[in-house]
Amino acid sequence: MNWHPIGNITDIPLRGARCVKTPQGKIGVFRTAENEVFAIEDHCPHKGGPLTQGIVHGKAVTCPLHNWVISLETGKALGADEGEVRTIPLRNEDGELFIALESLMMAAE
Amino acid sequence: MTEKLVIIGNGMAPGRMLEHLLDKAPDQYQVTIFNAEPRVNYDRIMLSPVLSGEKEFEEIVIHGDGWYIKHDITLYKGHKIIAIDRTAKTVTSDHGVTESYDKLVIATGSVPFIIPVPGNDLPGVITYRDLDDVQAMLLAAQSREKAVVIGGGLLGLEAAAGLAGRGMDVTVLHVMPSLMDRQLDPAAGYLLQKELEGRGIKIICKANTKAIIGNGKVEGIELDDGRIIPATLVVMAVGIRPSVGLAKEAGLAVNRGIVVDDGMQTSDGNIWALGECAEVGGMVYGLVAPLYEMARIAASHLAGDRSPAFVHSDTPTKLKVTGIELFSLGDFTDGDDREEIVLRDASAGVYKRVVLKENRIIGTVLYGETSDGAWFNDLKKKATDISQMRETLIFGQAYQGGSPLDPMAAVAALPDDAEICGCNGVCKGKITSTITSKGLTSLDDVRAHTKASASCGSCTGLVEKLMTITLGDSYNPAAVQPMCGCTEFGHDEVRRLIKAKGLKTIPAVMQELEWKTSCGCAKCRPALNYYLVCDWPDEYADDYQSRFINERVHANIQKDGTYSVVPRMWGGVTNAGELRAIADVVDKFEIPLVKVTGGQRIDLLGIEKEDLPAVWADLGKAGFISGQAYAKGLRTVKTCVGSDWCRFGTQDSTGLGIRIEKFMWGSWTPAKLKMAVSGCPRNCAEATCKDIGVICVDSGFEIHFAGAAGLDIKGTEVLGLVKSEDEALEHIVALTQMYREQARYLERIYKWAKRIGLDEIRRQIMDDADKRKAYYDRFVFSQQFAQVDPWSERVSGKDKHEFRPMASVGFSQAAE
């Protein structure tokens, strides 16, 4: 697995998100109120809304376009909606964040 | 033949008696009431929520003026009866009105006890009994100075909590070693004391007041031990005495209270007494449940059915201080013939104690967790032998019979005759059967038909659970639709509590109002953020992570994730310089679409997020600021050409529109706010379908509001006509502020107005100059903090992270 540094946890606001550009598309990196960090595709399973622009609450984000709620842990839509985005492996070493891109590329193939 | 019934006193007991009487024998009596208090019948219990700001007086009125008119009852407000002539069968008031009676009811309640110490008559010493006392306390609280409450019982503590909530520095003096010693054992009293001290209330137990000191007004209290406690307000809440003077002078049998038989009849066959002034079976009462029972019995006897008789039963006590859960019932003193079961959970602040005699419950004290109160009450009332469940009794109903029940199942499992509403003595079966037989669907209906939860309200949760059990999913708790799944509170309660408890951050709201989630959701967070911005404009730090993306990046997100940018174009007026700047920006950033909006300005659509700050920088150089086309805030003020150009124009509608927009831009509102000013009734600016609109006429400016032209279409209502532009601005600003302070998040003006009532809005904005001015001033104050152009802030670097990716990775590898 190939780990890529993407920056420090403090680059992301608490209860916020930033996006990381990759050849396979955008990845959203989310930081919760409890300081946990998750990475998922920045692409809502509904109509592709940019999830990084949503409101982060608990371990979920509400999509800014039509309010689907997506779990940051599983990438699955919560509640009555059905759909799923890919979760991306993420490592947090004392605040320095890394994502595993190789698995992503493999998955994209 | 109708008889004449005269009632002395218009408190909670006779109010309830009349309801029963009108039910049973609507035409038997012609009723006249004399009330020393100059007002209608209200829920005295709820004075504490009025003091704390959780309720308005209007909300606690039981019978309004209309009720007396409807039932043809004469109510003399502010008339104190000073004499009863039993031979002539008349009563006479202090204003000289004499009325004759066939039947007389005395319901004079009680008077607060004033401890006989020097200085007890100084200005600044008050009691806690009626609305006048609450108003006196509210006035005193404005000073935010020191208050002393004498008396650590129910009333004293409610007064103390209310005053502290209003910003006073409060000390409670209690003569006994622990608080509420008549209702709580020392352990629970200790927990209560700790909780109150945690809220900043100072408490001194075993405190004997020696004197109230002051020169011309209260300055402090001197205790027996010589300590002096400074205070500008002293509330005396040490107990009550039945108000029996009048009855005594009339020669009726009087002991501690007016002596009545178990049919509420006094020693005179034509006179009844009930309420706190009555003594029945050697007891006097100070809680409404037994008084309501007296009311039922007196009504029955007056209606000719002499069979019901009053029997004593214990009433549970609760304390109406938000956030404190406390329940006490029956006898809990120690004794050789008694056993007790105690449960303590220190970390959760829970204490439970059940006192048993011969395997039957005789008393219960619950602190911190009181949901089993109704169940213990039921066991006690029925004298159930508890030996079978002794091991698990203290854990509550949910733990009886194997696995724990959820709260809903626990309520479902209560027997039909379990008492749900202690104040009104309403049992479960009565509630569920009334819901079914009358087809009730709302909490208000259930309150109206059964009285359950209609007094102190602490059983509301239980009643709602019963409604859910009875009605299933069709029950829609419309009375208090929770804001979202994170809370039980509705928007209005949350708004009120934010003010009442002085909550100034989102975490504080969530902590104090016991949010069920750790950090809310996308529904409640933006609403809370707005309420806090509106209520504390100078103190609250806007929480950007709780704003919808459009308000966070100050542009409108589009379906493809790009953004649109709408600069302000004051009143829809532009010029060559502005248009040229827009043209240049469009070329430079290759903006795919330029469109004239329905709001008289220009929309630039399809801009990449990363380009936004640069686009704004260029627009800013030409003098543009954000048009806030994304905001729950002031959007546009559309105008027509008006008297400057149009042959029909009566006033400068363009000028007024621009003036309004320049005055009000930047303000956040519950939902978007759109306005328009038309120069004459031809109304080319379409002002009559806006949130607020102005139609100029020869004689001035007709102000309109509550229109809609989106999902709903609705013409506006007229607020009123004013003469000058200045007045027009003042009225519009005041109306907007009233809306800002009262509406629920995402509720547009027309919906809010429908809820509040158009007349009420007209009354406050058109007729009440002081109110209007106060609203206006509050708006102006908050504008100091709101009128900051968000675009130029971001051009200078604010929230940089929003507009840049965190990193770009993998591209070089992909190229390899």
Ligand code: SRM
């Ligand atoms: C741009 C514009 C259409 C146009 O090209 O003319 C427009 C565009 C949108 N309108 Fe509108 N409305 C526009 C004028 C109107 C008008 C006409 C007016 O303001 O005179 C109305 C009817 C009047 C009213 O508001 O009642 C209008 C009623 C709505 C509604 C229904 C609101 C309602 O409560 O009934 C929505 C939906 C909402 O807000 O939830 C809406 C929502 C929207 C949104 C924000 C949809 C969204 O959430 O993404 C659109 C954003 C597009 C964008 O990114 O710019 N728009 N919208 C107009 C911008 C005006 C401006 O300069 O600021």
Ligand SMILES: Cc1cc2nc3c(=O)[nH]c(=O)nc-3n(C[C@H](O)[C@H](O)[C@H](O)COP(=O)(O)OP(=O)(O)OC[C@H]3O[C@@H](n4cnc5c(N)ncnc54)[C@H](O)[C@@H]3O)c2cc1C
């Ligand atoms: C702040 C507060 C909180 C309370 N909280 C609770 C609670 O949580 N639970 C509970 O069960 N109880 C509570 N109580 C007690 C409850 O309010 C009273 O028991 C109840 O209101 C008594 O009703 P009543 O009709 O007997 O008398 P009142 O409601 O006191 O009415 C008596 C009326 O008679 C009038 N009157 C007196 N003399 C005359 C006269 N000569 N001529 C004409 N009018 C006269 C008085 O002005 C008064 O309006 C509380 C009381 C207060 C003050």
Ligand code: SF4
């Ligand atoms: S009417 Fe308004 S909300 Fe609907 S598509 Fe047009 S711009 Fe969008």
Ligand code: FES
């Ligand atoms: S695109 Fe995310 S909810 Fe529709």
